Amino acid sequence: MNYFADPTIQRMFLGTIVIGVTASAVGVFAFLRKKALVGDAISHAILPGVAVAYLATETRETWVLMLGAVIAGWLATQFMDTLSRTTKLKADSVVAIVLSIFFAVGLVLISWIQGTGKDAQAGLSDFLFGKIAAISTQDIYAFAVLAVFLLLLLFWKYKTFYFLAFNAEYLKVRGFSIRWNDLLISTASILAIAMGIQAVGVVLMSALLIIPVAGARMLTFRILPLLAISVLFGVVGAVGGAFSSTLAPNMPTGPWIIVVLFFIVVVCFVIRYFSERTKRTTISKTQRHDG
């Protein structure tokens, strides 16, 4: 019983759950818009924003770094849009270009900060690999408020975002602004990514957006169940990952969450496989009767 009495463990569970819920809910739309890898680019692109924010203010306040992160993430999405509009480069090249430029500049800045001897490199490198212990209680409260806000936004506009993914023309005809809604949903993704990056790190953050949805997508095609199931998977992944990481000392939390989520995908696949097989056999039986 005293397992959950430990404040560090409480914080870890709360933090991962908040991050898992937000990321998987926002991830549904990134997934449906076939922009799963854009999330990867954004999470890499956040790094220079964090470094510049630190250089400009010399504080390690979470909200300052978050602001830098959001600005950098937003610049990266704009850069990607501009590149794909003005050049003949394919979408995946554009993602890779923006990802590598921003990330390289971020690494240069961080190594420069380290070189100037300012203390904080320990703090900034937490962003690279993620460290759930680096998140304070106040941060978790702020994240929870932000998460509620983002979930409300998604709940309020899920239909618009759904059409944005599948039938943007229809949205346009109905008089909705594609640009505005696009901005809204990409800002939501950037916020969700910026939130999670301290916990799971640059490389693995995109997985929190994609993998729960990839699992949920095997079980349903409809948007509301899809949202609900992926949020559920996000929570299960967060709890499972956080719990597994406490089983042995010095275990990173982020990778465990990813492994648990992947396991969920495998289970979903098995469920779908068997349900499809029963469906197939029923159909062939009825056909035999007909014939």
Next chain:
Amino acid sequence: MMGNWLIIMTAILVALPASLLGVFLMMRKMVMVGDAISHAVLPGIVVAYLLTDSRDSFPMLLGAAVMGVLTTVFIDFLNRRIRIQQDAAIGTAFTFLFALGVLLIAFFAGTNTDLDQECVLYGDLETSFLDQRIWNGYLVGTGAIFQLLPLNLLVLIVIIVALRPLTVWAFNSDFGQLLGMKTGRWQLLVMSLVSIHAVFSFESVGAIMVVGMLVLPAAAAYLISNKLPFVLILSASIGILGCIAGFFVALWLNVSIAPTIVSICGLFFTMTWFIQWLRKERKTLSTGSVNN
């Protein structure tokens, strides 16, 4: 200084095959697969390292190369059999494999300190020149250079000999299959080369910088020209130039070298794009019409 030139040489030997292979990956729309491979070789490297207990060994290379090829198979499996859409399949596969690698490192962190997460990012280009090979009293190179040189030769030979089939594979795989070509084999060949390259770069420049070296010179070259041989040559030159410029800028600013090289390549790309864009604008202004 001799050390400087050895470091530049190492960087160039990483950049050259990357910028050449990157052109084909870009044409085939598989750049992110290359990125995925460069992350996914991590568990292969860790397992091989744990089994053989050394960092510069043939088994480690083999393990990671196998891992790289398995990654493409894994992505394909997720995409075709499990029916996850392409981009999500890539994202799922490489993050899962990378997470496995990090966990393996964490599990065995007590037994060795030589292999850590930091080296995944930065590599150790700065110290690569310490591992010098002396022959008959002359300095002939470093360990990293002797690892990379055969790969460079191999990539050059493959591209020169097999330019035709590789082009068909990259641009129009279906047409190639119609002609009776085994496009799958060419894909396997390119992916194995990318994997081996990822392993070597992992040691010298850090795995995460690989994607920059793959895509930036190739994309800049592709903006300039449409002719494949010319794109290849341009891409290689941009990569080499980026290494030399990046090294001196890094020395000047006193920052780590590998990310600076990629940043300089990024600068080259952005400049190329900007000049092209200006040109297009001027053309539109002078002719008074928009033609795409």
